[in-house]
Amino acid sequence: MPLGERGGWERSESRYCGVETDFSDDVPSLLSFHITTGGFDYVLAPLMDPSYRPSLVEGNGLETRVLPVSGSDLVLSPSQWSSHVVGKISSWIDLDSEDEVLRMDSETTLKQEIAWATHLSLQACLLPTPKGTSCANYARCVNQILQGLTTLQLWLRVPLVKSGGGSVDATSEGLTDSWELWNSFRLLCEHDSKLSVALDVMSTLPSENSLGRWMGESVRAAILSTDSFLTNARGYPCLSKRHQKLIAGFFDHAVQVVVSGKPVHSLPKASDSNTEGTQRHPLRSYLDYVAYLFQKMEPLPEQERIELGYRDFLQAPLQPLMDNLEAQTYETFERDSIKYIQYQRAVAKALVDRVPDEKASELTTVLMVVGAGRGPLVRASLQAAEETGRKMKVYAVEKNPNAVVTLHNLVKMEGWEAIVTIISCDMRFWSATEKADILVSELLGSFGDNELSPECLDGAQRFLKPDGISIPSSYTSFIQPVTASKLYNDVKAHKDLAHFETAYVVKLHSVANLAPSQSVFTFTHPNFSTKANNQRYKKLRFNLPSDAGSALVHGFAGYFDSVLYKDVHLGIEPTTATPNMFSWFPIFFPLRKPVEVHPDSPLEVHFWRCCGSSKVWYEWSVSSPTPSPMHNTNGRSYWVGL
Numbered sequence: 001m002p003l004g005e006r007g008g009w010e011r012s013e014s015r016y017c018g019v020e021t022d023f024s025d026d027v028p029s030l031l032s033f034h035i036t037t038g039g040f041d042y043v044l045a046p047l048m049d050p051s052y053r054p055s056l057v058e059g060n061g062l063e064t065r066v067l068p069v070s071g072s073d074l075v076l077s078p079s080q081w082s083s084h085v086v087g088k089i090s091s092w093i094d095l096d097s098e099d100e101v102l103r104m105d106s107e108t109t110l111k112q113e114i115a116w117a118t119h120l121s122l123q124a125c126l127l128p129t130p131k132g133t134s135c136a137n138y139a140r141c142v143n144q145i146l147q148g149l150t151t152l153q154l155w156l157r158v159p160l161v162k163s164g165g166g167s168v169d170a171t172s173e174g175l176t177d178s179w180e181l182w183n184s185f186r187l188l189c190e191h192d193s194k195l196s197v198a199l200d201v202m203s204t205l206p207s208e209n210s211l212g213r214w215m216g217e218s219v220r221a222a223i224l225s226t227d228s229f230l231t232n233a234r235g236y237p238c239l240s241k242r243h244q245k246l247i248a249g250f251f252d253h254a255v256q257v258v259v260s261g262k263p264v265h266s267l268p269k270a271s272d273s274n275t276e277g278t279q280r281h282p283l284r285s286y287l288d289y290v291a292y293l294f295q296k297m298e299p300l301p302e303q304e305r306i307e308l309g310y311r312d313f314l315q316a317p318l319q320p321l322m323d324n325l326e327a328q329t330y331e332t333f334e335r336d337s338i339k340y341i342q343y344q345r346a347v348a349k350a351l352v353d354r355v356p357d358e359k360a361s362e363l364t365t366v367l368m369v370v371g372a373g374r375g376p377l378v379r380a381s382l383q384a385a386e387e388t389g390r391k392m393k394v395y396a397v398e399k400n401p402n403a404v405v406t407l408h409n410l411v412k413m414e415g416w417e418a419i420v421t422i423i424s425c426d427m428r429f430w431s432a433t434e435k436a437d438i439l440v441s442e443l444l445g446s447f448g449d450n451e452l453s454p455e456c457l458d459g460a461q462r463f464l465k466p467d468g469i470s471i472p473s474s475y476t477s478f479i480q481p482v483t484a485s486k487l488y489n490d491v492k493a494h495k496d497l498a499h500f501e502t503a504y505v506v507k508l509h510s511v512a513n514l515a516p517s518q519s520v521f522t523f524t525h526p527n528f529s530t531k532a533n534n535q536r537y538k539k540l541r542f543n544l545p546s547d548a549g550s551a552l553v554h555g556f557a558g559y560f561d562s563v564l565y566k567d568v569h570l571g572i573e574p575t576t577a578t579p580n581m582f583s584w585f586p587i588f589f590p591l592r593k594p595v596e597v598h599p600d601s602p603l604e605v606h607f608w609r610c611c612g613s614s615k616v617w618y619e620w621s622v623s624s625p626t627p628s629p630m631h632n633t634n635g636r637s638y639w640v641g642l
Ligand SMILES: C[S@@+](CC[C@H](N)C(=O)[O-])C[C@H]1O[C@@H](n2cnc3c(N)ncnc32)[C@H](O)[C@@H]1O
Pocket: 320, 321, 324, 325, 330, 333, 334, 370, 371, 372, 373, 374, 375, 376, 377, 397, 398, 399, 400, 403, 425, 426, 427, 428, 442, 443, 444, 456
C-alpha cells in the first residue's frame, strides 16, 4: 500500500512498512520490484552523497556546482517519489559542533537536502539524531526550515532509550532519556505540527511506564534495526514479547515500521533461495515477520471501527439544556443498549426496595422520567416494572418540543396511554400535581455534571417525595494528566486564547495517561439541604511513576462515574468503565502552555466549578511544578448555559 493513500499517514487499520537503504542502493529498481511483491511500501533513502561537504567543493563555485544527489528527479515519477520515498538527511551533519566549518557545512547541506526533497514532493524527511545533548543551533535551523514548509514533514530520529531499570543500550552513549532530547528540540521548534519523531528501537527497551509516554507524542516511525531481532527455533528472525507488544502499540497508533541494517540471521537454505526465480530482498524475512505481527493483531471491534473517524478529533460538548438535541443525536443514544440495561436494572432494584412483594398488587409507584428525550428511559422503566411485577404510573417530562412529538407517537403506538403522561415542560418550572417515588434522569455529560444535571435535578426534586429515590443517586467526575500532542496542536491551530480555555469531547486515542485518574466533583441526589450549592473547588496532586521519566502535560482527560442505584453504576472512567457503552467520549481540558513534569515533583492542579445566574463554567490552573495562568476566568471562553 503506498504511503499516503487515503491520507495514509493517519490510518491505523493499514500497515506501512519501509526499509532503510544506503546511498549506493538503486532506489528505482528496488521500488519497482519489491513494492509490487509486497515486501515493503517505501524506502528511507539518503538524498545526497555522504562524502559531500560544501566547503570542500573545488573553487567553491556555487553557481556552477551540481549537487551530488542520489539520482535525477526523472528516475521516478513525482507520485512515486511522493508515495514511496522518505528522504534521509545526511547523518554526518552536526549543527552544534564546536568546529565552525563543520557547523556551516552541516547547515548548508541540511538546507540543500530539504530543498531537494521539496523539489521531489517527498512527504517526509528523516533528520539525524542530534550529536550531543545540546541541540539549540540544529533546532533553530530546523525551525527556520519549518516556517517555509507546506507539506513536507520532518521526522527527528531519536533512539528509544532511558536509563534506570538497567535498560540503557550500548548505542545510547551519554543519553539518559532520549525523550528529553525530543522535548527540547520540539520546544525550540515551537511545537510545530510538521515536526514529528522517528524512534530507533533498540534491543533493550526502557520500562513500560517510560514507553507509555511516547503514545501521546507525535511518533511517525519506529526504526527496527536487524540487531534488535532474536532468532526463533527455526532460525528465523523474531522479536521479544516486549518488542512485539510495543510494535503492536505502534501499529495501533498508525506508526510506520522501518527495518534497518544488514541481515544478521543466516536463514535455513531452502527459504533463502530464489523461489520462482525471483530475487528476495535481503531484509525480506524481517519484513515478513513485521507483516506477521500486523496480521496477528486482533481486528478492531465493530464499535471501535465505527468510531475510527472520531479518534483524537475535538468536538464541542453538547448543551442539551440550552439547545434542543437533534433526531440524529437521540438516535445515537438510543443505539447504546447497555446504558438502558443498566437503568432498567437500577429501576428494578429501586421498585423492589420501595414496594415489598406482598404489596406489589396494591401499591402504585409514581415514577418520573425527567429529560425523557424520545422515550428510551420510559421504556426501560416500564420493562423494570414488568420484570418485578410492580404497578407503576409514569410521567415523562421533556423540554424539547421536537422530542415531545416522538414521545406522543411512541405512547400511542405502544398503547401506554393509561400509564404514561407526557409533560412538555422544563423540569425546573413544572408544577407537578403529585409527588414522585422515583425520579429517573440521564442528564450526564462526559464530565458528569457538565450538562447541568445538578441544576436541573435541584429544580426537579421539588416534586420528589421526601423519602423518594433519584436514579442516578450520585455522579463523580475524574481527571488525569495526559500527553496529547495531536490535540494540543489542533487547539493551537485556532490561534486564539478561547480555544485553549474550552473543554472538548474527544475519542482519546493518541494520548499517554501519565498518572491514574482522581475524582474531582461529586453530586448526590436528592439533596434537600438548604445550604447546598453547586459550586465546587478541588485541588489535586498527581505523581508520575518513578520509572516513567519526565513528560509533557498538554492537558487533562476527564471522565465520570455515576451510581444509578446501590451497586448499579454507569461510567467511562477507564478503570471502572461500563463495558461496550459508547454514548460518551471523554472530555479534554487543554493547557495554554504544556507543563513538563518529573516523577520527583508532583503535579498540582486546581479545578473550580463556578455558577452564575445564567451559566455554569469551569476554571482550571496548575500551581506546581510550574504555575500556569488561570484558564477560563469568569467563563470568558467556555460555559454551559442555564
Ligand atoms: C442526554 S438526553 C437523554 C434523553 C433520553 N433520556 C435518552 O436516554 O435517550 C437529555 C434530555 O433531557 C432533556 N432536558 C435537559 N434539560 C431539561 C430540563 N431542564 N427539563 C426537561 N428536559 C430537559 C433534553 O432535551 C434531552 O432530551
